[in-house]
């Protein structure tokens with residue numbers, strides 16, 4: 001099966017990073033991996049387009065739950081109606097404080113990749129409302145197919161989306177809170193391959209443009225990378241996005257590395273690529289996605305230090321290494337997983 005559509009400039013650069021990681025395993029594995037990467041890239045785009053069409057037709061839930069994006073604890077507000085931060089929200093809040101205290105005039109950028117409705121991001125934005133309004137902080141939530149293109153001109157109404165998604169489960173108080181602070185968060189409709197070339201803006205009277213590439217100080221991900229068909233390129237893209245003092249919080253990395261399991265699954269069962277129907281749940285294909293995730297995690301391990309402590313909950317935390325290490329791997333699960341499937 002040939003997948004001949006040319007890769008875009010950004011994709012070609014990400015693919016080169018990934019293929020460099022595979023090279024030590026040998027030419028045959030590299031060729032197979034490259035074919036897999038090109039097919040998975042086609043699939044990622046087909047599913048991205050599908051998510052965008054689906055969101056226009058009003059059925060935004062067809063390939064994954066479009067969830068709250070809440071990373072806190074039980075009591076979400078104190079008696080004065082201010083957010084109480086626990087769990088990942090607390091980690092993220094502490095890291096925003098650190099970034100703001102060391103940003104040297106550059107706007108700090110926070111990204112929640114695949115952040116759903118972004119409830120926690122809105123709660124954090126409320127705490128940092130002044131930093132956002134004065135251009136010291138930009139808070140971004142990405143999704144596929146959300147907000148729908150119809151809303152592109154204006155700001156998405158997250159409170160309305162919440163009340164539709166959770167018709168019985170969201171209190172009037174929470175909705176009012178969201179309505180008050182939702183405009184502080186920038187919502188992007190983007191897959192990981194698009195983020196390298198995305199620019200965001202401060203919320204000042206005269207907005208400053210800030211390219212995401214090289215400027216992201218905090219990147220958080222929960223139950224999102226697991227839906228990607230190009231986790232290898234996505235993680236190479238995350239590396240590109242992070243600023244020298246940036247920190248990543250990756251739930252998919254924790255699940256794979258510490259729990260040793262794969263959470264990949266496709267609710268959309270098949271997709272047509274160049275006239276061929278691809279079964280997205282076929283075990284051989286599943287193995288390719290898993291190898292891609294492992295290669296992406298290896299890329300991160302060479303460039304970042306992975307930190308785990310009990311306080312990190314379900315997240316692996318990545319901080320940049322001072323110097324990048326060389327690729328050192330002679331034998332690999334790749335040789336088995338790719339060449340035999």
Ligand SMILES: C[S@@+](CC[C@H](N)C(=O)[O-])C[C@H]1O[C@@H](n2cnc3c(N)ncnc32)[C@H](O)[C@@H]1O
Nearest residue numbers: 067069114115116143144191222223224227228
């Ligand atoms: C299960 S939700 C998780 C939302 C949120 N992080 C949470 O834990 O509540 C998965 C999110 O990932 C996004 N997503 C799914 N596939 C994606 C892909 N291939 N690239 C980027 N984002 C994706 C979807 O828009 C969706 O909001």
